[in-house]
Every structure is written in C-alpha cells, then in structure tokens.
Amino acid sequence: MSEPTEITFDIVVSGCAASCWHCYVCGGPTTFMPTQNFEKVCRFVDEFKRIAQAKEITVYPYLDLEPMLHPEISELLSLVRVAEWFSLPSCIPTTGMPIAAREDWERVLESYWGAGVRQLEFTLHGPEEIHNRAVSRKNAFQSHREAVRRAKRCGFETKLNLMVSKPLLGRFRQTMEAVDRNEYDYQRAAIPHYAPNERLRRFERHRPQLRDVTPYQELLQQFCNDEARDGEFWRDIADFTEQSAYRELLSNEDTYMTYRQVIETLPTWYFVAVGPDLDIWYGNGLHRTAKLGHIGRSSPSEILDKVLKEHPNFAFGGYFPIDRLPSPIEVARLVAKPIGDRIYQDYDNCEIHVMWLDQYLMKHPPDPRFPTKKGRP
C-alpha cells in the first residue's frame, strides 16, 4: 500500500441544525465542545501535525458539521486565528440555519471573515416542501433564503450546491425558480455520495436514475459554473450508472482481482475525527469506524501510529475488512444490477464498488468467529 500523504483531522465542536437525507458524514444533533476542550484539541492537533510533518504527511484540521451552532463560535475562531498551523478553508458549507436563527449572526459572520472565510456554500434540495423534507426541518428553506441574504450583506460570496435527487427532478421548474430568487454568485449541481451507513441506504430510493436526468441533462450541464469539474459530469452522466460500472468491471477483470489492488490505485487519504468528549475515531463527522483513543489518555504519536494502521482513504474509508473478502468481481456478480441505471458521483470509479460491497456484506455478514473492529460491517 502506498505511503499516506494526507490526513484530515475533523474537529466536531457541535452537531448539525439539520439531519439531511443525503449526508454521508451522518451529521445530526450532538453536544457542544466546551471551550477548554477545544483548547486541548488545538494543542493536541498542533503536536500531531508536527509529528506527521516529520514523516512527510500533511494534516488538514477542519471544523466539521455546523460549527456556527456553537454558542461560543466567535471565541473558538479567535483561537483558530492565532494558531499558525490551522487555517480555515476560504469557502465553508452551512445550512444557513444558525445564520438565520442567531441574534448575534453579524458577529459570527465577522468572526468567520476575520478567520479568512470569504465564501459560504449553501446546499439546496429543491423547492420549499422538498428542501424541508430533505433536511428534516420545517423552516429550513426560509432559513436558507434569509441566510443567503445576510451573507451577501456582510460581503460574502454565496455558492449554491444543488443536491439532485428524484424528488427534485420531479419539481425541476419550481427548483429553478427558487434558485433564481436567491441570486447565488456561484452554482453547481451534484449527486449525493454513497457511504455504507443506514442513512445513505435509505437515500437510495431518492437517488436519480438516468431516465430521470436525461430530460434535464443539458440544463444541468449549463447550470454549473465550473465546466471542467461539474459540467462534464452532467455531460457524461451515462458513465456514472451502475450498469456502466458493471460493464467496466467485466471488460477489465484483471483490475478487480482483489480490493487491495483497487485501493492501490486510489489517492491515499486518511480521516480522523475528534468529538466534544475528546474521543478520537477513524472516520469523519459522525460517520466513524474504529475508536483510536482519547485526548488526555493517548499521545499524538500513539494516535498517528494507529491511524496509519487503518486502511486509507477516501472511498473505502477503512470501513471494510478488505483482506477477508471475496474479489470485487465475485461481489459484483452476486449483487450488481447489470441494467441498473441509478447514478453515483463515482470518483475514481470506486463508489459503486463500495455500494456493492455494502450490499454484499449485509447479505453475507463476516464470520462472527473473526470479529471485526467496533462499528465495522
């Protein structure tokens, strides 16, 4: 396996204001991280980053889920601002709900601006009824609208991430009217990722099929400002279906003899998450697999050693006991739908394999005599 080069260190200081049907990090409500715990996390990640750097590994600290919900977010951001090792991305995602609900929203937005954030990304799932259903909150659509207005007033660029589902495509005209009213500065459209958890398994019924997208394919292609990154996805949408992945597998069997062989071709990327209680997990957001330790009881070098023992990355995310599984070809032959036309945002031609493997493991759970790590299938 290739050496790791990147680790995302997710710091979960709060949960989410919503619980979205497409969420692969399983965001939802959780407790707030006390400020003194956040200070401990900062010291820990600082040292973790230094030790990792000596091994030529880059660590990206990230405030995941909806940190704007935290009552002391401005204080937390001021700690981030003075830490040389921790810079926030210039664009951060939000539902907009805390911006619409907080009385001190202007102060919060000023704190983000002071921490270097210049663009806020808002996800929209369709017109009001669909959006509220998708994020499981009654007033989410109105909050989104108000937050976009407030963000613009404070000088932020606003970015739309249109999350395309079957219900959205069924109300495409009304969706476009809602988009036009909000006048975002930048827009893209995407299909939700698949991940092996209950929420994403439930989402499958809303996942668009090729036949749902075809009437709107050209419009979606033109809708995206970034032609290379997003427009091409919609242009080539037929390449992202289950049937296309199955055809690809059958015509390149040599490439799918083992999961380890597939993983070798993927970018190496590890995810670590620390929650309000200072427990450290392999995973991101609230989507976690193995528990790695606890800040206060484990040292940064112990945690780094444990992280590096996990299977990296990205699509497989350390979820599966890959060395004890049949080959990707056998798994696909057992569970794939050869004419399935559901669409996946399938980077590196791997996400559909994760979905097949997840289905396979639900039908054929691993032998209990060989227990897997806590939380794994």
Ligand code: SF4
């Ligand atoms: S998509 Fe974002 S806002 Fe929605 S539950 Fe997930 S992390 Fe939270």
